Amino acid sequence: MNSSILMSDESDEPLAHRAEALLVDGTSACLSPDAPDVDLRADRVSVDDGLLDRRPRVGQPSDGRPLYRQLADQYRRAIDNGALRPGDRMPSMRAFMQRHGVSLATATESYRTLEREALIDARPRAGYFVRARQTLTLPAATEPDLAAAPGAAQFVGIHSTISAIVSKFQRYPDALNLGGATASPDLYPTDALQKAALRALRRRPTLLTAAGHDQGDPELRAIIARRALDVGIQIGADDVIMTHGGIEAVNLALRAVTQPGDTVAVESPCFFGLLQALESLGLRALEIPASPTTGLAIEALAFALQTHPDIKAVVVVPNLQNPLGSVMPDTHKARLVELCARTGVPLIEDDPYRELADTAQPPKSLKAWDVDGTVIHCTSFNKTLAPGMRVGWINGGRWHPRIGMLKFAQSRHNEQLSQVVLAEFLGTNAYERHLRRLRDRLRIQRERMAAAIAASFPDGTRFTPPGGGMFFWIELPRDVSSSVFFDAALDEGIRVMPGTVFSNAGRFDHFIRLSCPSTDLDQADEAVRRLGRLAARMVAHA
Numbered sequence: 001m002n003s004s005i006l007m008s009d010e011s012d013e014p015l016a017h018r019a020e021a022l023l024v025d026g027t028s029a030c031l032s033p034d035a036p037d038v039d040l041r042a043d044r045v046s047v048d049d050g051l052l053d054r055r056p057r058v059g060q061p062s063d064g065r066p067l068y069r070q071l072a073d074q075y076r077r078a079i080d081n082g083a084l085r086p087g088d089r090m091p092s093m094r095a096f097m098q099r100h101g102v103s104l105a106t107a108t109e110s111y112r113t114l115e116r117e118a119l120i121d122a123r124p125r126a127g128y129f130v131r132a133r134q135t136l137t138l139p140a141a142t143e144p145d146l147a148a149a150p151g152a153a154q155f156v157g158i159h160s161t162i163s164a165i166v167s168k169f170q171r172y173p174d175a176l177n178l179g180g181a182t183a184s185p186d187l188y189p190t191d192a193l194q195k196a197a198l199r200a201l202r203r204r205p206t207l208l209t210a211a212g213h214d215q216g217d218p219e220l221r222a223i224i225a226r227r228a229l230d231v232g233i234q235i236g237a238d239d240v241i242m243t244h245g246g247i248e249a250v251n252l253a254l255r256a257v258t259q260p261g262d263t264v265a266v267e268s269p270c271f272f273g274l275l276q277a278l279e280s281l282g283l284r285a286l287e288i289p290a291s292p293t294t295g296l297a298i299e300a301l302a303f304a305l306q307t308h309p310d311i312k313a314v315v316v317v318p319n320l321q322n323p324l325g326s327v328m329p330d331t332h333k334a335r336l337v338e339l340c341a342r343t344g345v346p347l348i349e350d351d352p353y354r355e356l357a358d359t360a361q362p363p364k365s366l367k368a369w370d371v372d373g374t375v376i377h378c379t380s381f382n383k384t385l386a387p388g389m390r391v392g393w394i395n396g397g398r399w400h401p402r403i404g405m406l407k408f409a410q411s412r413h414n415e416q417l418s419q420v421v422l423a424e425f426l427g428t429n430a431y432e433r434h435l436r437r438l439r440d441r442l443r444i445q446r447e448r449m450a451a452a453i454a455a456s457f458p459d460g461t462r463f464t465p466p467g468g469g470m471f472f473w474i475e476l477p478r479d480v481s482s483s484v485f486f487d488a489a490l491d492e493g494i495r496v497m498p499g500t501v502f503s504n505a506g507r508f509d510h511f512i513r514l515s516c517p518s519t520d521l522d523q524a525d526e527a528v529r530r531l532g533r534l535a536a537r538m539v540a541h542a
Contacts, residue, residue: 065436068109071100075110079119079130090120090128117444138454141464141475144268144289144297158275161501165486172490176527178514179495181322182387183470187441189425189434193386196424200417207416214408216242216393217419223426224393232368233377239395241407242414246352249378249394251277252406254313256376256399257346258283262312265304265345267296269473269502269511271322274315274350285504286311292464292473295321295328298335305343313346319363320353323473323502323513325466327363337369346399351379352392355435357468358443373398381422383470384435389418442470445516445524452525453514456532458539472514479542480535482512488534494527 078084091099096107111128114120120128169175201207215221221237228235243249250273258264260282266274268287278285286304289297296316305311316336318328328336340347349366357363367377376399380392391414396403425431449472450465460477476482482498489496499511514531516524 065433066109067102068106069113071102071106071110072113075114076117076119084130086130088130090130092127118448138457139462141292141462141473143291143293158272158279158501158504162272162276165498165501168487168490169495172493172495175490175493175495176523177495178524178527178531179497180515181470182383183438183442183516185387187438188386189430192430192434193421193425197417197421200420200424204420207420210416212413212416212419214413215240215404216414217416217423220419220423220426221393223423227426228367228395231362232364233395235395239400241394241396241400241404242419243378243380243392243394243407244411244414245382245390246350246378246380246392247273247277248411249380249392250274250315250348250350251281252394252403252410253346253348253376253378253396253399254278254281254283254315255406256396256402257348258312263308263310265301265308265311265314267316267321267324268505269323269499269508270315271317271350272501275501275504287503287505287507290321290324290326292324292326294332295324295326296332296336298332298339301336302339305339305345311345313348314340315348315350316366317350317353318366319351320356320466320469320471322353323471323497323499325464325469325471325473327357327467330364333364333366334369337366337375341370341372341374345374346376346397347374348376349378351377352383353469354379355384356439356442356470358439359467367395370397373400376403384438385425385431386418386422389422391418391422439468442468442516445521446470446472448521448525449514449516449528452528453532456529458532458536460539461535470516474512474514476510476512476535477539478510480538481509483509485512485535485538488538489531492530492534494531496531 075084075090084090090096090111093104093107093111096102096110097104100107102110111120115122119131121131122128169179215238218237221240221242224240225235225237241252243252254264254277258281261284263284263286264278265286265288266278267290269290270287275285286308288301288304291297295318301314314336316328318333318336320327337347347366351365351367354365355362365377365379367375369375370377374397376397377395378392379394380390382390382392394403446465453461453463453472453474457474458477460479462475463472466472476485482496483500486496486498497513499508499513500506502508502511502513514528
């Protein structure tokens with residue numbers, strides 16, 4: 001069977017101006033409308049001939065990924081290391097096919113990948129050329145003042161603050177969301193999860209009518225435990241309790257080790273959902289400065305533990321911290337776990353973003369250094385796989401039995417269908433393939449947004465590009481209030497998160513958090529540029 005060369009209906013470009021090749025999964029590999037002409041009649045792709053290049057070839061790299069992506073990575077590295085410089089001409093499509101012994105479909109998709117990443121562009125009837133790389137010109141974010149951390153305080157009013165923000169969002173339902181904390185739905189494997197759900201219901205038809213296991217689906221917990229062992233976390237299936245997302249896991253951890261009125265050390269800035277949990281539980285928070293590059297300041301925490309003996313827990317997001325995007329170095333992680341173990345203070349790790357890091361291997365969790373149960377490990381699949389399912393899990397360390405009791409008393413077991421669907425999906429290699437694609441797409445979005453921020457925001461703006469994930473923590477000029485900026489951005493049809501919600505001490509009023517909202521990169525670029533112009537106007541009128 002031969003695959004056809006089709007015309008696409010994916011964009012508003014005239015169909016006659018765009019060439020596509022049908023790939024093995026039925027999707028099309030579309031080149032830029034400016035792509036040089038190719039004689040497609042001479043290049044039909046034969047499925048029977050094996051020319052769709054899903055298997056490795058002699059002399060070609062093989063790491064389990066499709067060949068087009070491996071070849072695109074080769075050219076990306078050549079561009080990154082200067083072997084291919086801006087303005088250099090890329091091989092013609094036919095030369096690429098001959099050089100690598102691949103089909104038109106593979107060559108097309110390789111160049112399409114490089115185009116999406118803004119590494120090459122097409123010049124009509126001239127060929128493909130390496131693009132000039134835009135370099136970040138903004139200074140790095142300011143490191144925290146370790147001597148300026150406020151004293152412990154109880155969070156009062158964070159619920160009303162967040163409610164006011166949500167209410168304003170609801171008045172602008174069509175605003176582009178640059179303030180959210182999940183990626184665009186089309187970056188998640190909707191079709192694959194739907195098929196997994198159908199398989200699960202066929203295999204276990206009573207899923208919707210039978211009660212589940214108290215700790216969660218045994219098959220999913222066993223898969224989670226096996227995956228944890230792969231990253232150095234020594235747990236079994238019985239050491240895993242399924243929760244309603246990561247925030248329930250953090251709430252259970254806090255309830256297990258604190259009483260109302262206790263003090264909890266938190267990062268500053270930190271996720272406002274944690275601040276809401278602290279307010280709900282009547283807890284006091286001691287803000288510990290955090291660096292945009294290395295996360296929580298270990299020295300500041302050590303000093304706080306000496307001067308505040310009433311600290312009953314420490315809560316940390318060590319990997320791609322929200323909102324900073326920082327990743328704590330391994331040496332810091334080891335020191336943090338040792339410090340908490342030595343002082344007997346429970347260390348609550350909230351780790352939902354780890355698998356979104358750009359590194360070849362995801363960074364380690366704090367739990368990998370835990371030898372005596374000091375670390376309570378909380379995470380979820382909300383950010384990496386299925387935001388709509390709200391499936392999280394917790395390992396409670398030495399407090400695991402108490403957390404199990406609290407979970408049972410609070411909400412009993414989670415609904416089963418989502419858990420069994422995830423077990424079906426995680427039981428294959430599909431999750432790793434999805435993560436690679438998700439990381440690639442998020443990286444492309446971040447690079448485009450970083451370039452737009454650097455080009456558009458006024459002097460005095462600072463930020464440190466994160467090493468993965470979806471957040472930008474942007475320090476605006478001192479004259480710009482994030483609360484005022486938030487309202488003005490909504491009037492422009494754009495949602496952002498003001499920095500004030502990430503602290504209980506009135507800090508970060510000239511910071512905002514932006515996130516990667518969608519796969520429409522041009523729309524996101526234009527929104528960021530409008531925000532930059534808005535910030536410039538606010539500076540000019542200050």
